[in-house]
Amino acid sequence: MNFxxxxxxxxxxxxSNGLRVIFLPRKNLPLINICLLTNMGAVTDxxxxxxxxxxxxxxxxxxxxxxxxxxxxxEIDSAGAILTCSTTTDYSIIIGEFLNxxxxxxxxxxxxxxxxxxxPEKEFEKSKKRRIDKLKEERDNPSYLASQExxxxxxxxxxxxxxxxxRIETISKIEKNEVVDHYWHYAYPENSILSLVGDxxxxxxxxxxxxxxxxxxxxxxxxxxxxxPSRIKGRKIILMDKPKFTQAQIRLGNLGFYRGHSDYFxxxxxxxxxxxxxxxxxxxxxxxxxxxxxxxxSNFLSFKKGGVFYISSFTETKSTLQLLKIILDExxxxxxxxxxxxxxKKAKKxxxxxxxxxxxxxxxxxxxxxxxEFYGLRFDLITNYYSKLDRVTKDxxxxxxxxxxxxxxxxxxxxxKKEIKNDIxxxxxxxxxxx
Amino acid sequence: MHSFLDLVFPEIAISEYxxxxxxxxxxxxxxxxxxxxxxxxxxxxTRNEKKGITGISHFLEHMMxxxxxKYGPKTFDILMESNGGYSNACTSPDMTVxxxxxxxxxxxxxxxxxxxxxxxxxxxxxxxxSERKVILEERSSSIENYPPGKLEEELFALAYGEHPxxxxxxxxxxxxxxxxxxxLLNYYSSFYCPNNAIVxxxxxxxxxxxxxxxxxxxxxxxxxxxxxDLSKLTMNREERRKKIYQKVEIPSFMSAxxxxxxxxxxxxxxxxxxxxxxxxxxxxxxxxMVEEKSVAIKISVDFSWKLGPSLFIFYVQMRSGYxxxxxxxxxxxxxxRIKKEGISKDELDKAKNIQxxxxxxxFKKNISKAHLIGQLEVLFGDxxxxxxxxGEYKRxxxxxxxxxxxxxxxxxxxxxxxxxxxx
Numbered sequence: 001m002n003f004x005x006x007x008x009x010x011x012x013x014x015x016s017n018g019l020r021v022i023f024l025p026r027k028n029l030p031l032i033n034i035c036l037l038t039n040m041g042a043v044t045d046x047x048x049x050x051x052x053x054x055x056x057x058x059x060x061x062x063x064x065x066x067x068x069x070x071x072x073x074x075e076i077d078s079a080g081a082i083l084t085c086s087t088t089t090d091y092s093i094i095i096g097e098f099l100n101x102x103x104x105x106x107x108x109x110x111x112x113x114x115x116x117x118x119x120p121e122k123e124f125e126k127s128k129k130r131r132i133d134k135l136k137e138e139r140d141n142p143s144y145l146a147s148q149e150x151x152x153x154x155x156x157x158x159x160x161x162x163x164x165x166x167r168i169e170t171i172s173k174i175e176k177n178e179v180v181d182h183y184w185h186y187a188y189p190e191n192s193i194l195s196l197v198g199d200x201x202x203x204x205x206x207x208x209x210x211x212x213x214x215x216x217x218x219x220x221x222x223x224x225x226x227x228x229p230s231r232i233k234g235r236k237i238i239l240m241d242k243p244k245f246t247q248a249q250i251r252l253g254n255l256g257f258y259r260g261h262s263d264y265f266x267x268x269x270x271x272x273x274x275x276x277x278x279x280x281x282x283x284x285x286x287x288x289x290x291x292x293x294x295x296x297x298s299n300f301l302s303f304k305k306g307g308v309f310y311i312s313s314f315t316e317t318k319s320t321l322q323l324l325k326i327i328l329d330e331x332x333x334x335x336x337x338x339x340x341x342x343x344x345k346k347a348k349k350x351x352x353x354x355x356x357x358x359x360x361x362x363x364x365x366x367x368x369x370x371x372x373e374f375y376g377l378r379f380d381l382i383t384n385y386y387s388k389l390d391r392v393t394k395d396x397x398x399x400x401x402x403x404x405x406x407x408x409x410x411x412x413x414x415x416x417k418k419e420i421k422n423d424i425x426x427x428x429x430x431x432x433x434x435x
Numbered sequence: 436m437h438s439f440l441d442l443v444f445p446e447i448a449i450s451e452y453x454x455x456x457x458x459x460x461x462x463x464x465x466x467x468x469x470x471x472x473x474x475x476x477x478x479x480x481t482r483n484e485k486k487g488i489t490g491i492s493h494f495l496e497h498m499m500x501x502x503x504x505k506y507g508p509k510t511f512d513i514l515m516e517s518n519g520g521y522s523n524a525c526t527s528p529d530m531t532v533x534x535x536x537x538x539x540x541x542x543x544x545x546x547x548x549x550x551x552x553x554x555x556x557x558x559x560x561x562x563x564x565s566e567r568k569v570i571l572e573e574r575s576s577s578i579e580n581y582p583p584g585k586l587e588e589e590l591f592a593l594a595y596g597e598h599p600x601x602x603x604x605x606x607x608x609x610x611x612x613x614x615x616x617x618x619l620l621n622y623y624s625s626f627y628c629p630n631n632a633i634v635x636x637x638x639x640x641x642x643x644x645x646x647x648x649x650x651x652x653x654x655x656x657x658x659x660x661x662x663x664d665l666s667k668l669t670m671n672r673e674e675r676r677k678k679i680y681q682k683v684e685i686p687s688f689m690s691a692x693x694x695x696x697x698x699x700x701x702x703x704x705x706x707x708x709x710x711x712x713x714x715x716x717x718x719x720x721x722x723x724m725v726e727e728k729s730v731a732i733k734i735s736v737d738f739s740w741k742l743g744p745s746l747f748i749f750y751v752q753m754r755s756g757y758x759x760x761x762x763x764x765x766x767x768x769x770x771x772r773i774k775k776e777g778i779s780k781d782e783l784d785k786a787k788n789i790q791x792x793x794x795x796x797x798f799k800k801n802i803s804k805a806h807l808i809g810q811l812e813v814l815f816g817d818x819x820x821x822x823x824x825x826g827e828y829k830r831x832x833x834x835x836x837x838x839x840x841x842x843x844x845x846x847x848x849x850x851x852x853x854x855x856x857x858x
Contacts, residue, residue: 294576
């Protein structure tokens with residue numbers, strides 16, 4: 001864990017307007033990486049206006065009081081830089097990579113788009129149309145479609161089931177003033193975190209950041225309360241009929257836990273054993289022994305107030321039931337018999353071995369530092385990662401397995417052909433999903 | 436416009452060795468994390484295949500994880516993961532690459548495993564059958580059920596005719612279904628040998644120490660006589676076009692020009708043309724197609740260096756309600772505009788800046804450094820190309836851009852495939 005010594009040296013300060021700034025100088029390449037995280041994600045989307053957060057952040061690049069959309073793009077590209085945005089369920093980020101000599105330019109452009117965007121009407125209309133066409137194109141993407149509909153059905157109407165990029169019917173309904181209001185409602189300094197990692201002088205960087213970000217006006221606090229999502233009871237099985245695909249996409253799961261939950265360490269070990277690595281039980285049974293698929297895995301996904309545990313795979317249409325039965329059998333087996341000492345030892349070693357890869361690039365570190373702050377996690381989660389992992393006992397792992405690997409209560413979403421309905425009914429009542 | 440041509444690059448320490456059996460070893464030291472990336476490049480890929488065994492390079496790549504005489508099936512992955520590492524591989528038209536990342540103290544084990552499967556592969560008949568099913572599922576998800584994959588398959592077939600690049604790396608379904616153990620064994624014996632491989636170790640290592648481990652495990656593997664294989668392709672002088680109707684939501688197309696292989700210096704000019712036309716949101720075609728005329732959702736260009744003839748491919752996803760022809764017209768208009776008006780010094784400098792900083796980005800990770808060095812060694816026959824790459828871009832002039840556009844971007848040298856929503 002010696003390599004972590006370098007990372008513990010990061011500094012956190014708050015500007016007078018409440019913007020939290022985190023620095024970590026690392027002199028390996030003449031580059032700087034920036035991450036500006038704002039507490040505005042799919043979860044804060046207005047009801048029936050899914051996709052509004054991601055649309056708002058995208059529109060920041062479409063014109064400011066100083067620059068047209070083309071000027072923004074051209075200045076970034078001409079500097080050989082990257083400045084781009086993305087939205088997750090919990091937050092939106094703007095991430096950038098610039099040559100260190102362009103540090104001033106980097107923060108000047110970033111502050112311009114964050115503080116001075118004018119959301120031009122014409123650009124708004126164009127972005128909206130493009131988004132709708134993008135969503136049409138995604139209808140040809142079975143993997144994307146299956147995941148979207150799985151989350152929606154798992155969370156019912158809870159905002160964690162919101163689609164990040166929205167849906168055709170919700171994007172069509174969004175008005176320009178709603179996007180503008182939505183953005184300013186969430187985009188204020190106390191609701192944001194700025195991290196900077198790379199080759200820079202701390203005092204110089206701080207001066208520049210103050211110059212461009214201290215003028216960011218603070219706002220009334222935006223309160224939004226995320227209700228607690230509820231678990232699926234029994235087997236909720238949905239089949240979406242897509243006759244044009246020759247494979248069935250499968251997503252099966254139920255609720256998991258929030259970021260920072262004490263189940264985290266036993267859960268990642270359990271998941272590595274069950275379906276989270278190439279030598280896991282699911283991969284061995286489904287891919288290696290039977291050749292039923294190219295891809296199968298299981299995964300814990302955690303958000304601020306809740307999470308998911310789910311399995312994802314695809315297979316030839318006629319093998320769908322066989323594959324599902326194996327997944328459920330494996331769940332039963334691991335619940336009944338628990339996992340073996342050898343497996344635990346191997347999983348711990350695997351997780352520890354690949355852990356340093358998270359720290360290889362400065363963009364990863366910038367995001368990690370911003371995320372830790374956003375989720376209210378302490379850095380000792382990282383520095384004590386190995387010892388926390390080592391301390392996990394077999395009982396704790398089996399407890400987590402009993403809690404989350406549930407073959408009786410789950411949401412199962414299948415995107416395939418309706419002809420397999422009779423087969424799948426062996427597992428429970430199947431609803432055909434209309435699209 | 437400022438220029439990065441004077442950018443100071445970080446030092447990169449590379450040591451080179453060659454064993455008596457022909458195995459080349461390149462070691463890149465970087466002690467910032469306690470990790471090692473280990474890459475083995477075999478100079479074999481689609482270009483070595485022929486009809487009847489298309490996809491065999493990729494099939495064999497899958498079989499390399501299915502056991503040797505000494506280590507049973509899947510032992511490779513089990514040992515890998517239980518020692519805190521991961522392993523993967525990829526096959527491309529010109530090479531097959533196996534790579535691992537792991538904590539520095541397990542190097543010796545990895546060297547043993549990787550050298551063992553260079554010569555002792557089992558090719559168990561039962562495992563060949565189950566892997567065949569996996570590969571067919573992989574093909575189904577990446578081609579049959581994935582519109583851009585389908586479009587690319589049609590484009591390669593039409594553009595490359597009889598040349599091996601005409602089929603996808605994964606192979607044709609009918610061939611994957613019948614490739615036999617004997618085919619695999621022959622292919623393995625022909626191409627998996629030390630004199631057809633390069634081992635690149637990047638990360639927390641000291642060259643002398645690594646070399647002694649490499650010698651211990653690889654020295655006894657004999658070299659083999661290599662067969663020369665490269666198929667030739669004559670440029671077509673007539674445009675080739677095809678329309679395919681699929682149950683898709685939006686129209687899309689690929690339009691591709693046949694371009695030279697890595698032996699021709701025009702490839703560096705083509706890289707800059709790629710950047711000028713389609714890199715970033717300020718690029719010419721993004722501005723025209725997505726912003727100004729708003730007819731497309733996405734425009735991208737793919738031009739990659741190859742040992743054989745390459746393609747400069749425009750890929751466009753149209754907005755619904757527009758025709759592929761509308762998109763095609765804008766591309767050709769833009770190419771004609773450059774032919775007529777040329778490009779400015781600023782635009783050229785911007786493209787050079789982007790190329791150079793992109794090169795700098797490959798220094799970020801051990802694995803990306805190893806991949807870059809390995810690719811240069813396979814494609815140019817010498818990893819030292821690394822030191823002259825920036826120079827190649829630096830010397831390109833505005834006139835070079837015009838000359839290269841004139842040379843390759845004309846109708847007779849073009850292949851176009853349209854995918855149209857329908858039955």
